[in-house]
Amino acid sequence: MLQSSGDRAPALPAPEEPAVRTVLLRGGDVYSPADPFATALLVQDGQVAWVGSDGAAESYARDADLVVDLDGALVTPAFVDAHVHATSTGLALTGLDLTGCPDLAEALRRITAFVRAQPAAARERGVLLGHGWDETGWPEGRPPTLDELDRACEGAAVYLSRTDVHSALASTALRALAGAELAGRAGYRADAPLSRDAHHAVRRAALARQTPQQRDAAQRAMLRRAAELGIGAVHECAGPDISSPEDLTALLALAAGGSEGRTVPEVFGYWGELGAVDTARRLGAVGAGGDLFVDGAVGSHTACLHLPYSDDPELDGAAYLTAQQIAEHVAACTEAGMQAGFHAIGDAALTAVTEGVRAAADKLGIAAVRALRHRVEHAELLDDAAVAAFADLGLTASVQPAFDAAWGGEDGMYVTRLGAERARAMNPFAAMVRAGVPLAFGSDAPVTPLDPWGTVRAAAFHRTPAHRVSVRAAFTAHTRGGWRALGRDDAGVLVPGAPASYAVWAPTDLVVQAPDERVANWSTDPRSGVPGLPDLTPGGPVPDCLATVVRGRTAHLAD
Secondary structure, three states: OEEEOOOOOOOOOOOOOOOOOEEEEEOOEEOOOOOOOOOEEEEEOOEEEEEEOHHHHHHHHOOOOEEEEOOOOEEEEOEEEEEEOHHHHHHHHHOEEOOOOOOHHHHHHHHHHHHHHOOHHHHHHOOEEEEEEOHHHOOOOOOOOHHHHHHHHOOOOEEEEEOOOOEEEEOHHHHHHOOHHHHHOOOOOOOOOEEHHHHHHHHHHHHHOOOHHHHHHHHHHHHHHHHHOOEEEEEEEEOOOOOOHHHHHHHHHHHHHOEOOEOOOEEEEEEOOOOOHHHHHHHOOOEEOOOOEOOOOOOOOOOOOOOOEOOEOOOOOOOOOOHHHHHHHHHHHHHHOOEEEEEEOOHHHHHHHHHHHHHHHHHHOHHHHHHOOOEEEEOOOOOHHHHHHHHHHOOEEEEOOHHHHHHOOOOOHHHHHHOHHHHHOOOOHHHHHHHOOOEEEOOOEOOOOOOHHHHHHHHHOOOOHHHOOOHHHHHHHHOHHHHHOOOOOOOOOOOOOOEOOEEEEOOOOEEOOOOOHHHHHHHOOHHHOOOOEEOOOOOOOOOOEEEEEEOOEEEEEOO
């Protein structure tokens, strides 16, 4: 038996070392429904074997291969990010990040500095990539013109996705690479960001010139960052309009084999192509969904709405799929035993989804449709009827609370685009929980950063108070919810028999936070048996991740 004592990070095996067969962690707080007062956890062969008190742990200590003193640290299930784009996230981590630019001038300065920092060969033959600009917060209130962009790029081919990744700035050099037919595509504008099909065309042109080495480095960077944040699994939402088959298969292979001998978070892939059940299976995807676009995004004026945008009455968004196409896709997936999924944000897009899924249920039987737990990504502008339809059809809502934190509120982008009444209806998490709609939380990184505790905080302190959920409910949606969205009810919780995927957090005071103070006060009574979680009151720090373990193998260990 090896004995270790906690200092900062627990003395678990390093990520590049073999897993230890039996590990006993004790002397901390263990978040588990099996025992709300647990202080110890036993892991054997990659599974949780026991949860309980330090006193009872003594009987296991003599037979454990490694005993770890948690020194007051908190152990929780590892997070699951239910919607990511790994390569794009890695490129944002390692490339040009325009997130948080205060104005247009600063964005242009950053673009020029980034271009000048690249090797000459990369500027001449490749495409430089960046992400994160958002003109809605700039004093100028507009993105750069094509002439301004070209001057900043100094002739280089540059692709810069907007923060919502549904439109992009493309330099003249990149537009030329996309082909002469670009000007005839929907969403093309000669002197403005490109959206719709035109955006997809320049993105494909940009990604086609990315080398396998660049892609691999980006994917490794993303998985490494996820592990550092206590994320043990991610759902990659791929598809022909957002990545490539090669991108998805490379990511799945990397996750299966580890990164440079190190354990990494698990990756579950989705392929968003209409009717492509066989393609999804061939690529190793778990579902034919993810970013199968029914519409676009609010910020880019492409989320499909029943009524026009408040700031541009000539626009009501983009409708990429009809209810009939949705019904046919759901039916094909259901008959094949594969999960379907759709990207839908606007109320008109969500109406199309619920009508389509309902038609498939009428054809195949509602029990068959419910059993697959088909998904809807984002599901933002939901009314009561849509929430009820989600619950009745067994649809999983894969949602991103950080969207509200970024764009909600009385003076946020939602109000600008939609008006105050519709903005207040966005992201109604509490209504979905009350109706029994399964929630799985994610980031949509790089749209918003990988930030699991920030995501839990955003749901618990929603900018519209009526939509808030308890920290406990939000935490469950970001851990067990991600596994349930995969059809796995045995994971995401620290109970005997569950996979030992967990995170260790620096010691912190534990509290129970709920929108209703009466519930919170009752929950802190020891007789309630409700385990506490870190205080996520806005403005305070989020917990510091000391270690992340994936099925008993260390994926991250703090220095």
